[in-house]
Amino acid sequence: MNPSFQELIKHKFPDLSRGQKKVAEFLVNFMEKGSLYTAGQIGKEAGVSETTVIRLAYALGLNGFSDLQELMRKEWLSSAESKEAASKPAADSAAEEKKPFSEWLSPVDEKDLSQAVDALIKSDQVYIAGFRESHTAAYWLYYKMNQLRNHVLLSFPTGFLLETLCNLTSASTVVVFSLPRYTKESLEVAQQAKKQGAKVIAITDRRLSPVGQIADITLLAGTTEHILSLLALSQIVISSMQKRDEKTAGKRQESLEKLYAEQGIFLE
Numbered sequence: 001m002n003p004s005f006q007e008l009i010k011h012k013f014p015d016l017s018r019g020q021k022k023v024a025e026f027l028v029n030f031m032e033k034g035s036l037y038t039a040g041q042i043g044k045e046a047g048v049s050e051t052t053v054i055r056l057a058y059a060l061g062l063n064g065f066s067d068l069q070e071l072m073r074k075e076w077l078s079s080a081e082s083k084e085a086a087s088k089p090a091a092d093s094a095a096e097e098k099k100p101f102s103e104w105l106s107p108v109d110e111k112d113l114s115q116a117v118d119a120l121i122k123s124d125q126v127y128i129a130g131f132r133e134s135h136t137a138a139y140w141l142y143y144k145m146n147q148l149r150n151h152v153l154l155s156f157p158t159g160f161l162l163e164t165l166c167n168l169t170s171a172s173t174v175v176v177f178s179l180p181r182y183t184k185e186s187l188e189v190a191q192q193a194k195k196q197g198a199k200v201i202a203i204t205d206r207r208l209s210p211v212g213q214i215a216d217i218t219l220l221a222g223t224t225e226h227i228l229s230l231l232a233l234s235q236i237v238i239s240s241m242q243k244r245d246e247k248t249a250g251k252r253q254e255s256l257e258k259l260y261a262e263q264g265i266f267l268e
Contacts, residue, residue: 005031005075010213012060019052020059021208027072028207035073039065108219108236116201116217117240121248123173123199125151127165129189130177131158137203137230138177144238147256148249160189170197177230178204178211179221186211203233 003011009024016024026046027034034042039053046053057068120126126145130138135157142154153164168174174193178186187210190200194214202215212218219237221229242249260266 005071006207008060008071010208013208013213016056016059017052019048020056022046022048023053023056025206025208031072031076035069035076108233112217112219113236113240116219116237117244119173119199119201119217120145120175120237120241121149121245122171124169124171125153125167125173127153127155127168127172127174127189127193127198128177129155129160129174129186131155131183131185133227134177134179134183134186134230136227137234138175140231141175141234141237144234145241147253148238148241148245149252155185155189159185162192165189165192165196168193168196168198172196172198173201174198175201175203176211176215178202178209179230180205182210190214203230 006028009028013021013024023042023046026042030045033045037045040050043050043053054065057063057065060068062068062071126149128138128142128145130136135155139154142152145152172193174189176186176190176193178190190202190211191214193200199217200211200215201217201219202209202211203219203221204212204215205221206212207218207220219233221233
């Protein structure tokens with residue numbers, strides 16, 4: 001099967017020139033414009049020459065700009081149709097949970113969200129990595145996910161144990177928070193997870209961030225200057241998991257409530 005436009009960009013991105021990378025990022029973020037604009041208009045929007053836009057097409061292994069635009073157009077139309085049709089089950093929960101946090105979120109791609117939730121439910125273990133400022137959001141996701149399923153692990157704020165990553169399998173999923181300024185640890189965790197055959201979910205600010213380039217699934221955070229953007233997106237993931245696998249989550253939460261009562265954890 002031929003690669004999609006975004007898959008092709010992700011695969012070729014490291015080898016592109018600086019100008020071509022600017023065009024690639026523009027096209028990924030504004031696929032509708034890329035599908036309709038001329039090469040000159042795209043170049044103006046991306047801050048490069050028309051020639052650079054045309055050269056990108058050849059750098060991607062295509063026969064010219066028209067082929068590139070046709071590839072984009074097909075993917076854009078397919079994506080638009082999918083978003084219109086997507087409503088169950090993750091879409092419903094996402095729509096409900098996005099309301100209080102709408103100002104902190106970019107539009108959540110329902111297909112990516114559904115794939116991420118499916119992986120997080122079915123994995124033999126989930127490893128959550130977030131370093132420095134991102135660790136707060138990573139810990140919150142770790143804590144909440146432990147209420148829904150077992151075998152959830154967390155990185156340290158400034159590093160990780162290779163001994164822990166060694167246990168990852170092709171049935172495992174790794175969630176990596178990666179926002180500017182990007183840390184080398186986040187990329188190293190993602191790279192090691194891929195070597196182990198695990199699925200990588202990136203929670204990042206752009207699809208072509210260092211971790212986004214190698215991730216299997218990318219969930220885009222909104223206003224990256226504020227921790228609430230990460231917490232809001234994490235809440236959507238947790239709520240979607242809970243509704244998708246309500247039976248399993250319910251049993252685990254029931255067991256936890258018994259432990260809480262026995263230990264007198266909560267006052268009310």
